[in-house]
Amino acid sequence: MRAVPDTLDPEIVAAIDRRLAPVCEEHGVTIPLAVESGSRAWGFPSPDSDYDARFLFLRPVDDYLRLTPLRDVVETPLDAVFDVNGWDVRKALGLLVRGNATVTEWLRSPIVYGGDAAFADGALELAERVLDRERVIDHYLHVGRRHAAHPGGKLKRFFYALRPAATLRWLRVHPGLAVAPMDLPTLMAENGSPVDVREAVAELIALKAATRELGAGEPPPLLRTFIEDEFNAAAHRQAGPRSDLAAGARLADEFFRELVLPRISGR
DSSP: BBBTTTTSSSHHHHHHHHHHHHHHHTTOOEEEEEEHHHHHHHTOTTTTEEEEEEEEEEHHHHTTTTTOOOEEEEOOOSSSSSSEEEHHHHHHHHHHHTTTTHHHHHOSSSEEEEEEEHHHHHHHHHHHHHHHHHHHHHHHHHHHHHHHHHOOTTTHHHHHHHHHHHHHHHHSTTTOOOOOSSSSSHHHHHHHHHHHHHHHHHHHHHHHSTTTTTOOOOOOOOHHHHHHHHHHHHHOOOOOOOOOOOHHHHHHHHHHHHHHGGGGGGG
């Protein structure tokens, strides 16, 4: 399972592969999914954007039977080009049940460095069964408002509020669904935004794609209004009942056991 577009630097992709390989050896884990997150996968990279590789990992069965749990995060050295780290599948499933949409974003990333298609498909199917859209809406509203409240004078951060707003609109026009697309262009194409808003977003993406370290500046007032309107609509929605976390956890437990138990023979 691999999907790496030609727009990515092949030398950097190879370097990411070289970072992932020793993770398995040094930590005794397997990696059923490794993807790109961040601006490159979100659809608004700059020419000098770093690479935000994320992965999910599974430990040997004995590691899950310890009285003292091992870390549920594996990190590699951070620098100006690479940001490569991953979560234990158990951690990811726990966050998924509680409405954290980061996991589904990784599962829907258009850039895949490697993985098991059966795992990715099964995890995405699980997400569609257990993810509570009300909690997902809360997630994107919280993330979006946090970035909007601290723009820092940079248009780059504006995108970090724009994408959650676009996701909130997508969820609003797709009632009953909780797993939204990951990238901003797809969100805008599918969320029924007015033509002038879609055109303004496309122009801003094009500007960012041609500008190194997109700097200070004022985003179009039209898009500021779009963001605030979507945040207000989400905040004042008539929210439905929240799902039973215990029921979702049982389904996630079953999925996790199906992943781990067949590995007993390798103990």
